[in-house]
Amino acid sequence: MSASTAASDETRHTLLLSVDFEDWHQLVRRRVGVSGWEVAGPALRRQTAVLLELLDRLAARATFFILGMSARAHPDLLGEIAARGHEIGCHGDRHQPVHRQTPSEFAADLRAARETIERLTGHSPAGYRAPAFSITGESQWAFQVLADEGFAYDASQHDTPRIRDTVRADEPAPHPMHLSGDSILWEFPVAVWRTARARIPVGGASYWAVLPRRLVLRGLRQAGPLAGLYLHPHELDPEPLRALLPEGASTAQRAHAAARAAQRNMARRAATDTLRAIAGSFELIPYGEAHARLSGAATSP
Ligand SMILES: [Zn+2]
Secondary structure (H helix, E strand, C coil), X not given: CCHHHHHHHHHXXXXXXXEEECCHHHHHHHHHCCCCCCCCCCCHHHHHHHHHHHHHHCCCCCEEEECHHHHHXXXXXXXXXXXXXXXXEECCCCCCCHHHCCHHHHHHHHHHHHHHHHHHHCCCCCEECCHHHCCEHHHCHHHHHHHHCCCCEECCXXXXXXXXXXXXXXXXXXXXXXCHHHCEEEECCECEEECCCCEEECCEHHHHCCCCHHHHHHHHHHCCCCCEXXXXXXXXXXXXXXXXXXXXXXXXXXXXXXXXXXXXXXXCCCHHHHHHHHHHHCEEECHHHHHHHHHHHHHCC
8 A cells, every 4th residue: 555545544534523402302392392492401401411421432523513502592501511611602593494595594593602702611613514515506695704713623514415405516525615715614514425326425423323334434445535514412322313393282292202202213213323333434623623634734835
């Protein structure tokens, strides 16, 4: 094996780990329409403790893309995440799809989240992940807004057939996007295994639940250098999700929430074991670290 091949192998075996840090109970309660949905859910504290312990044991560090409204409901959790050596990024404030917002609404949502994150951690997030990867072909103006709002990188492009009108990265590897006014926003796409016949997403736990583990590992090896993985706090929790709606919720609301819990419980069943297997085969680092390596290399003489 030549020295240059060895170097590229080393790069290929590093993946970017992220957590979309949000309170599932806030989201499901809002979705089914119960009042008081903003109140802190009963499980995020436990889920966060389990997740941080697991990442420590696996010697993995991640970017936590923080949802503003969940951070405000659990103000002490962000300090703990940062103290364990993880990067704090931004997942927006209200978890509204980007393509349903105007550019000025999107900018306001970013500012609200940033203000919460800065107040609670003293640090300004450099990276952004859209809720449900919702920067679509029609809402690509969002990249310019992110750069104008001071973000250095985006991690929202996910080339999967499950997302309608998704933005397909020109190249699957991390790359700078040159925007107007000489601004640059780096893009870090989610891991997708491209074969001659199909695009197979391999970066998230809902895909790990339906693919044999050896194919997930093989797909990640093929997905390109510094491909992105994403998790949610509830996916590593040994306790199943339970909807636990407040008193006064209707039978229909309870049925709706229970169905969503069942769906998430199915989707997360392989998450912990697959993450262990991935951590055994790949170095897992936060996005900001990869951004510092790449953008430093791109600007050095
Ligand atoms: Zn989310």
